[in-house]
Amino acid sequence: xxxxxxxxxxxxxxxxxxxxxxxxxxxxxxxxxxxxxxxxxxxxxxxxxxxx
Amino acid sequence: xxxxxxxxxxxxxxxxxxxxxxxxxxxxxxxxxxxxxxxxxxxxxxxxxxxxxxxxxxxxxxxxxxxxxxxxxxxxxxxxxxxxxxxxxxxxxxxxxxxxxxxxxxxxxxxxxxxxxxxxxxxxxxxxxxxxxxxxxxxxxxxxxxxxxxxxxxxxxxxxxxxxxxxxxxxxxxxxxxxxxxxxxxxxxxxxxxxxxxxxxxxxxxxxxxxxxxxxxxxxxxxxxxxxxxxxxxxxxxxxxxxxxxxxxxxxxxxxxxxxxxxxxxxxxxxxxxxxxxxxxxxxxxxxxxxxxxxxxxxxxxxxxxxxxxxxxxxxxxxxxxxxxxxxxxxxxxxxxxxxxxxxxxxxxxxxxxxxxxxxxxxxxxxxxxxxxxxxxxxxxxxxxxxxxxxxxxxxxxxxxxxxxxxxxxxxxxxxxxxxxxxxxxxxxxxxxxxxxxxxxxxxxxxxxxxxxxxxxxxxxxxxxxxxxxxxxxxxxxxxxxxxxxxxxxxxxxxxxxxxxxxxxxxxxxxxxxxxxxxxxxxxxxxxxxxxxxxxxxxxxxxxxxxxxxxxxxxxxxxxxxxxxxxxxxxxxxxxxxxxxxxxxxxxxxxxxxxxxxxxxxxxxxxxxxxxxxxxxxxxxxxxxxxxxxxxxxxxxxxxxxxxxxxxxxxxxxxxxxxxxxxxxxx
Numbered sequence: 043x044x045x046x047x048x049x050x051x052x053x054x055x056x057x058x059x060x061x062x063x064x065x066x067x068x069x070x071x072x073x074x075x076x077x078x079x080x081x082x083x084x085x086x087x088x089x090x091x092x093x094x
Numbered sequence: 095x096x097x098x099x100x101x102x103x104x105x106x107x108x109x110x111x112x113x114x115x116x117x118x119x120x121x122x123x124x125x126x127x128x129x130x131x132x133x134x135x136x137x138x139x140x141x142x143x144x145x146x147x148x149x150x151x152x153x154x155x156x157x158x159x160x161x162x163x164x165x166x167x168x169x170x171x172x173x174x175x176x177x178x179x180x181x182x183x184x185x186x187x188x189x190x191x192x193x194x195x196x197x198x199x200x201x202x203x204x205x206x207x208x209x210x211x212x213x214x215x216x217x218x219x220x221x222x223x224x225x226x227x228x229x230x231x232x233x234x235x236x237x238x239x240x241x242x243x244x245x246x247x248x249x250x251x252x253x254x255x256x257x258x259x260x261x262x263x264x265x266x267x268x269x270x271x272x273x274x275x276x277x278x279x280x281x282x283x284x285x286x287x288x289x290x291x292x293x294x295x296x297x298x299x300x301x302x303x304x305x306x307x308x309x310x311x312x313x314x315x316x317x318x319x320x321x322x323x324x325x326x327x328x329x330x331x332x333x334x335x336x337x338x339x340x341x342x343x344x345x346x347x348x349x350x351x352x353x354x355x356x357x358x359x360x361x362x363x364x365x366x367x368x369x370x371x372x373x374x375x376x377x378x379x380x381x382x383x384x385x386x387x388x389x390x391x392x393x394x395x396x397x398x399x400x401x402x403x404x405x406x407x408x409x410x411x412x413x414x415x416x417x418x419x420x421x422x423x424x425x426x427x428x429x430x431x432x433x434x435x436x437x438x439x440x441x442x443x444x445x446x447x448x449x450x451x452x453x454x455x456x457x458x459x460x461x462x463x464x465x466x467x468x469x470x471x472x473x474x475x476x477x478x479x480x481x482x483x484x485x486x487x488x489x490x491x492x493x494x495x496x497x498x499x500x501x502x503x504x505x506x507x508x509x510x511x512x513x514x515x516x517x518x519x520x521x522x523x524x525x526x527x528x529x530x531x532x533x534x535x536x537x538x539x540x541x542x543x544x545x546x547x548x549x550x551x552x553x554x555x556x557x558x559x560x561x562x563x564x565x566x567x568x569x570x571x572x573x574x575x576x577x578x579x580x581x582x583x584x585x586x587x588x589x590x591x592x593x594x595x596x597x598x599x600x601x602x603x604x605x606x607x608x609x610x611x612x613x614x615x616x617x618x619x620x621x622x623x624x625x626x627x628x629x630x631x632x633x634x635x636x637x638x639x640x641x642x643x644x645x646x647x648x649x650x651x652x653x654x655x656x657x658x659x660x661x662x663x664x665x666x667x668x669x670x671x672x673x674x675x676x677x678x679x680x681x682x683x684x685x686x687x688x689x690x691x692x693x694x695x696x697x698x699x700x701x702x703x704x705x706x707x708x709x710x711x712x713x714x715x716x717x718x719x720x721x722x723x724x725x726x727x728x729x730x731x732x733x734x735x736x737x738x739x740x741x742x743x744x745x746x747x748x749x750x751x752x753x754x755x756x757x758x759x760x761x
Contacts (some may be wrong), residue, residue, distance in 0.1 A: 066557075072150065
C-alpha cells in the first residue's frame with residue numbers, strides 16, 4: 043500500500059512536470075521558464091531573406 | 095482597438111508598455127533590447143471605456159526606412175496590421191532627433207499621439223518644451239509622460255487621447271516616404287528637407303538653458319569607463335565585485351539558510367515514508383527528485399543576488415559602456431559592432447541572446463554571432479560555476495569572473511577563425527551606439543528582474559531538471575536487464591554503460607569517469623542538470639552546507655567525493671561552459687542561422703573549443719602543479735592537433751576561394 047502511494051506521488055509529480063512543459067512549449071517558449079525566450083506568441087514578423 | 099507604440103531606441107517604449115499593460119517585459123537602459131513586437135491589454139485603470147485596447151510594443155527605430163531589421167519590423171507591422179492609433183514615444187531630452195521619426199509616422203494616414211516621455215529628465219536638464227505649441231505644429235495631440243512615475247505620469251491622458259483620435263484624420267507635415275529607396279540621392283535629399291523642418295519646429299517649441307555641446311560630468315566619467323584600455327580592467331573589477339557579493343559573501347549566507355529548508359523538507363518526506371517503502375521508489379523520490387532538484391535549487395539565492403546586481407548595472411547605464419569597450423575588439427575580428435548586444439543579453443539566457451542576432455543585417459556576421467553568443471556564460475551555467483567555485487576554490491570570485499573573460503577570449507578567437515574560413519578577413523563594420531545617461535538604478539526594476547529570473551529558475555528546476563533527475567536516478571538504479579544494480583556494481587547501471595564510452599574521450603581532460611561524463615551529457619538538455627546529475631551519481635544532496643559529507647565514502651568534503659584535483663575541476667567547468675549549449679539554444683541557433691551547414695559547423699566548432707580549452711587547462715595546469723603532464727596527454731594532443739588541422743585546412747580553403755573570387759572580380 044505504501045509503495046502504491048509513493049508510486050502515485052512520483053507519477054503525479056512527473057505528470058505535472060510534463061504538462062507544464064507541454065503548455066510552455068505551446069505558448070512558444072523555447073527555454074522552459076525563461077521569461078525572454080518566447081517568440082511573442084505571434085512570431086517574428088521580420089524576414090531575413092527579404093533583407094539579404 | 096489596437097495601439098502601436100513606436101519610437102526611437104531607448105526612448106522608453108517598453109517601460110511605457112509595462113506601465114500601461116502591467117506586464118513585466120525586459121527593459122534595458124540601452125538601445126536594441128526589443129527585437130520583436132510584444133502585445134498586452136491596457137490596464138482597466140487607464141481604460142475608461144469598456145472596449146478592449148491592445149497595446150503593441152515595437153522595436154525601436156530611428157526612421158521608417160527598412161535599412162535595419164528593427165526598422166523593418168516596425169514598418170512591416172504598421173503596413174500589414176494597420177493599428178487604429180500610433181503612440182509615438184518621443185524622448186523629451188532629445189526632441190531634435192525624435193521628431194524625424196514622428197514626421198514619418200504622420201505620413202502613414204494612421205492617427206498619431208505623441209507621448210513626450212522622460213519629461214522629468216528634460217526638466218532636470220533645464221529643457222523646456224511647449225507641449226501645446228508642439229501639438230499645434232505637429233497637428234496631433236502631445237501628452238507629457240513620465241512612465242516610471244506612479245502618480246502624475248500622464249498615462250491616463252495619453253490613453254484617453256489615443257481613444258479620442260481613433261478614426262480621425264491628421265494632416266502630414268511632410269511627404270517624403272514615397273521617395274525611391276533605391277535612389278540614394280533622392281533619399282538623402284528628402285531626409286535633409288525633413289531634418290530642416292524638424293529643426294525649425296524644435297527651434298520654436300524648445301528652450302534649452304544649457305547647451306547640449308557642453309561637456310558634462312557624464313562625458314568625463316565615460317572617458318574613463320569606456321576608455322579603450324582602462325575599460326577592460328574596470329569591467330573585470332566590476333564583475334569580480336559582482337561575483338564576490340553573489341558567490342562569496344551574501345549569496346552563500348542566504349543559500350545556507352535556504353539549503354537548510356530543503357534538507358528539512360527531504361527529512362520530513364523521508365520520515366513520512368517510513369521503512370516499509372521500496373528502496374527503489376525511495377531513491378527515485380528522495381535522491382532523484384527532491385535531492386537532485388534540491389541540489390540545483392540550493393543555488394537559487396546566489397543566482398538571485400547575481401541577477402539583481404547585473405540588473406542594477408544594466409539599469410544604471412554601465413552595460414552600454416561595456417558594449418562600447420568590447421565593440422572595438424569585436425569590429426577588429428570581423429564581427430558586427432551590434433554583436434555585443436546579443437552577447438550581453440546571452441549572459442541571462444543564451445536563447446534570447448541568439449534571437450537578438452537578427453538585428454544584424456550582414457548574414458555572415460549574424461550567423462557568427464549566433465554561433466559565438468553561447469560562449470558567454472548564461473544563467474543556467476551559473477549553478478555549475480557556483481558549485482565548482484564553492485567546492486574546489488573556496489567560493490573565490492575570480493572563478494566566475496575568469497569564466498566571463500575566457501568566454502570573451504574564445505569569442506574573439508572564434509570570430510577570427512570564422513572570418514578566415516569564410517574568406518572575409520577584410521570585412522569592416524560600423525556601429526554607432528547611443529549611450530544612455532547614467533542614472534540611479536531602479537531597485538524596483540532590479541527586484542522585478544531578479545524575481546522573474548528566480549521564477550524561471552524554479553519553473554525549469556520543477557520541469558526539465560526534475561524529469562531528467564528522475565530519469566538519471568532510474569538509469570543509475572537499474573541495469574539493462576532492468577534489475578536493481580547491486581552496491582559496488584554501479585558500473586553496470588544503464589547510466590554508467592551509456593556514459594562510459596564518452597568518459598574514455600575525456601581522460602585527456604582529467605575527468606574520464608562515467609559519473610562526470612553522464613553529468614556533462616545531461617547538461618546538453620539543460621546546463622543546470624550538470625549539478626543535479628552530480629548530486630545523484632555521488633549521492634550528494636547539498637553542495638553548499640557540506641557538514642554532512644564527512645561520512646560519505648570516507649571523504650571529508652565534496653571535492654574528495656568527486657575525486658578531482660582543482661586543475662581537473664577547472665577543466666571540467668570549462669568543458670561544460672564552452673562546449674555546445676543546451677538543445678533549446680541549439681534550436682534557436684538553427685532558427686537564426688537558417689543554414690544546416692552553418693549549424694553543424696557551429697556545433698563542431700563549439701565542441702572543438704570546449705575540448706581544446708579544457709585539454710590545455712588540465713594538461714598545462716597539471717604540468718605546473720605536479721611537474722608532469724596529466725593522464726592521456728598524448729592521445730589528447732593528437733586529437734587536438736587533428737582538430738586544429740581541420741580548422742587550418744578550412745581557413746586556407748576559405749582564403750583560396752576569396753582570392754579566386756577577388757581575381758574573378760578584377761578580371
